[in-house]
């Protein structure tokens with residue numbers, strides 16, 4: 001057993017943390033969130049140059065051959081800066097799907113450009129009536145000539161507005177909610193029949209409602225096995241959950257430290273509010289919640305390579321713990337900052353909002369409790 | 375003991391319900407039901423309707439325009455307003471400054487200020503909190519120095535709710551720094567249009583504008599705007615805190631919140647069925663409803679004591695704490711129920727016309743409401759401060 005980072009991993013931590021500190025301060029982020037594009041392409045390209053976008057890919061695919069620990073490191077640091085660039089969608093999710101299920105031709109066509117910070121890919125796995133069930137797919141892919149025609153509505157596609165390509169789940173056979181018969185397709189964001197309604201999210205990201213209206217794709221656009229896309233998607237979503245657990249840990253660390261500092265300096269009744277025992281205990285509870293979350297994020301990331309049943313349990317357990325911790329730490333950070341915690345001006349509220357949405361993303365606490373217990 | 379309302383109370387309830395049904399303007403109702411950002415004119419229009427009916431100030435003594443209702447009737451009235459989702463009656467004039475004016479003000483002040491408060495022609499805001507004085511309000515620093523027949527006011531207030539709409543402010547100011555903190559505070563009223571008053575918006579985390587910073591730079595306030603005696607402001611402010619407790623538990627609003635939550639859970643599909651049919655969800659919903667029921671009966675017991683002349687004591691802090699915890703829990707569960715569409719940042723367009731809502735209408739503001747409701751455990755005496763009050767005043771610790 002070893003919970004230490006290797007020297008190389010320490011270098012990675014340093015470089016991402018330095019970026020967040022020097023180049024992604026809160027005002028920079030605020031400007032990005034308010035901008036038309038909702039992300040900074042130059043920074044994204046910088047991520048490419050620094051090799052961060054190549055981290056999880058194998059050396060044969062042109063990547064750095066990183067383990068989930070490297071992704072965890074990057075996501076945790078991104079969580080500290082509330083980085084809104086499409087790392088989760090493009091590298092962890094789309095990259096993960098291609099890595100595991102992509103054909104040689106697909107990898108060649110996409111991965112080099114993706115790793116360089118050129119191509120952005122988003123993933124459409126949810127639908128208006130699917131809630132968190134990845135198997136609940138109404139979008140259809142009907143055979144047509146030597147390809148397929150896609151029809152349906154993928155909802156809340158994170159980073160959809162900036163995506164050049166999408167990977168969507170669609171049903172090639174079976175009934176809605178059948179595990180079998182789901183196929184993943186690569187689609188050009190600009191393909192005929194693809195329309196998007198783009199919007200900001202409450203946590204500073206961008207998302208799209210993607211409507212697929214008779215979109216023609218070819219058999220070469222299938223990612224992974226025909227009709228067997230669910231297992232692939234399930235695994236990659238678990239990897240994405242492990243990644244956002246790390247992001248949440250980073251965000252919680254910032255909130256806890258900021259709140260601790262505030263309680264040390266905010267004076268009411270002639271003393272720092274941190275002298276009140278009820279506040280001390282609250283800060284201790286926040287600290288414990290953070291530590292528990294961190295333990296579970298590490299555990300989940302280290303179990304991503306386990307066999308599917310074990311992986312799923314580990315990931316759901318982590319998501320439940322992170323959901324509970326994130327809610328507590330977020331709410332209490334606001335509470336202990338008093339009126340200041342309620343402002344848009346202070347960063348605290350923004351971390352709280354992101355943590356709230358991480359709790360929802362890929363299934364909330366109730367969903368993962370059920371998945372764990374099942 | 376008897377849980378039922380009397381026949382008279384039931385008749386009264388019918389009367390209120392029918393009045394609201396007949397007089398609550400449909401356009402305001404539509405905006406409030408949709409959860410859009412409230413407008414000043416909506417509040418004023420609705421308050422004027424109640425004013426014309428004679429129902430705007432149930433808490434006031436009859437001689438000044440009150441209704442003369444029993445405590446139970448006041449409660450029923452609040453319940454019915456909440457159930458119909460009418461605009462909340464803005465407390466600053468009617469429930470906060472007016473009782474101070476009719477209790478401690480001069481005849482002249484009563485004549486001058488009470489009519490405009492009753493008719494909602496004058497909008498008031500509450501200038502208590504300062505950047506350095508929140509929970510520890512008595513440490514406030516905004517200074518009023520007497521010069522002849524005027525006070526010169528300098529300093530700043532913050533978190534001033536709806537100051538952007540206010541005509542007048544009631545302010546706690548320091549008139550004497552040589553005595554014990556609490557004894558150097560005075561209660562001043564002044565016109566927000568006075569030279570030297572600047573109001574700056576504070577945007578809250580969900581994007582709304584309801585609070586402000588107010589700056590006072592040599593604002594001249596005639597001495598006749600002082601309430602009661604100089605140095606007695608703290609006493610009046612404390613009187614006020616103990617005075618207006620009705621509706622503090624927000625039971626009626628929370629019932630509506632639960633109804634709205636059920637709407638979301640009806641619209642949201644989970645595994646091919648409405649989420650509301652999910653046993654785990656139902657269980658959590660039941661827990662919430664039971665918590666609210668307990669609060670409702672706690673409030674009713676407080677009310678019963680009140681109608682026997684035992685004024686609301688410090689135990690009404692229970693109502694504030696539980697009431698806000700429940701309001702917050704409802705919005706938390708609404709975000710859970712909304713699922714992925716909670717992500718969509720739907721702007722609360724004032725006129726409700728400019729941007730299409732993403733996702734089902736019921737979920738449109740689930741997340742912003744949740745974020746915004748965090749304020750309830752901070753304002754009005756934070757929940758930590760309320761617990762300090764219970765520990766000290768009720769439990770004698």
Ligand SMILES: Cc1cc2nc3c(=O)[nH]c(=O)nc-3n(C[C@H](O)[C@H](O)[C@H](O)COP(=O)(O)OP(=O)(O)OC[C@H]3O[C@@H](n4cnc5c(N)ncnc54)[C@H](O)[C@@H]3O)c2cc1C
Nearest residue numbers: 335336338339500502503508509533534535749753756758
């Ligand atoms: C949306 C909103 C609207 C408001 N509207 C108005 C208004 O119209 N007019 C007005 O005058 N004010 C208004 N307020 C201000 C409100 O009353 C204050 O925010 C509140 O009193 C808390 O003060 P503070 O924000 O300075 O926090 P602080 O007092 O600094 O408190 C910070 C934290 O420390 C805790 N704390 C402080 N002292 C103790 C203690 N002794 N023991 C344990 N814990 C303690 C608090 O509970 C809180 O969690 C509003 C606030 C908000 C958020």
